[in-house]
Amino acid sequence: MSRYSIFSLARNAFAQHRNWQRAWRDPEPKAAYDVVIVGGGGHGLATAYYLAKNHGVSNVAVLEKGWIGGGNTGRNTTIIRSNYLRDESAALYELSRRLFETLSQELNFNIMFSPRGVLMLAQTEHEARGYQRTLHATRLNDAPTSWVDRKRVKELCPIVNDDRNARYPILGGLWQPRGGTARHDAVAWGYARAASELGVDIIQNCPVEGIDIEHGRVVGVRTGKGAIRCKKLGVVVAGHSTRLADMAGFRLPIESVALQAYVSEPIKPVMDIVIMANTVHGYMSQSDKGELVIGGGADSYLNYSQRGSWSAIEETTRALVETFPIISRLKMLRQWGGIVDMTGDRSPIIGKTPVGGVFVNCGWGTGGFKATPGSGHCFAATLSKGEPDDVAAPFSLERFSEGRMIDESAAAAVAH
């Protein structure tokens, strides 16, 4: 496969762009693989890439029922940060954020990582104290973050409403200068292209409909494109995780709900950082095209329809108009939803399951885009060894019966 570079761009420009190769192969599935990964979102594709790259396991297929990146990977608001409270989370999310720093070079694909800085506003005394605590935790965990006061918040983002008489006045904020955003589709495509080059088969339009188990061990899957045998199975299907677990005969501590986002009409640059206002449930950044990218809290009940409720949009809009008064007359262009996989402690599940050879990587809920590289990295290690690596180990399924929660739900009400 040819490398992308300034020279290949020039060469192809002279040929009227008629000679670009396809970015990844489009093979028919083989009869058997060493590892089958269900779900061609960012996490599944990253897992396949690191399996081939770091562990020499390239007899791998990624089976995606629709098109790659068409799930939550292509629907999220792309916030990347690592200032989580718990040590286990900080290790995982900071590993991921660091991988993002050089991911474009690593994959030879511009994933447009933009470390523009993420600011989490503190709008109640309680929240300010909570963030101070997180700040100290991030210092110990080497995920550089600082506390900024109200004046600095206004400097960083002049469009915020700093009125002291606001219902929720701005008291300061938690600032991670190397947090930011990346192009979500490019993350999926970049991993797909690099994995395909290393021998991984990426098979789209291939829903997994059943899982074959013999003597307590997985032996294969039944799909829309026929039966495929495998030695190990990695299930990376976000909102559909309990559906796949059902096929394999076990249960997961996961509930699937809708999370929505929307974008405004494009306007001139008004903000060059990401702002999250978690007390009032809204966050916003501006895309390169000039659209304001807006999201908020998840809908509150079971939903597989990829459409959310109007009331959730109203709540988010109310919060953001209060925080950024200049957006009050903007028109919104598009709105969409994704089905997110929520766990009780708002932390993911990475590791073994009750069925031999079946591993899960799920429960990322509303905040897993930022974890894509780190999740793939540690899940690949887990799949190749058959045992969780150090980063993945705390996120085992057993923690729910051992009472060993990694509680991020109390740490950030909106955990993107």
Next chain:
Amino acid sequence: MLMIQCPCCGATAEEADFHCGGEAHIVRLAGDNDADADLGAYLFERANPKGLCFERWRHQYGCGKWFHLARDSRTMEIFGVYDIKAPAPPAEIVAEARRRIAARGLPEHSNN
């Protein structure tokens, strides 16, 4: 947006007036000497069905009472509401749900 009729006070309102309390008919554990695995399952594991589901809801900004609701998590269609004390979904609500799901050409539950 769901439109829900509260069986306790009879009012019909948008979902914003209600609060979803999650999966219904989860059987309580005995309470002493429960195995860790049973406790973990009871507290956190959910059926999370794609299709017919039964939930507890509360008329939060109305009469404040709890009730049960039968719904399809694919289409958001509501099939009926019933008493919070019912230990299992009433036969007539299940029958009505099955009839209306079949009329849409859907299976009762799906995985994809």
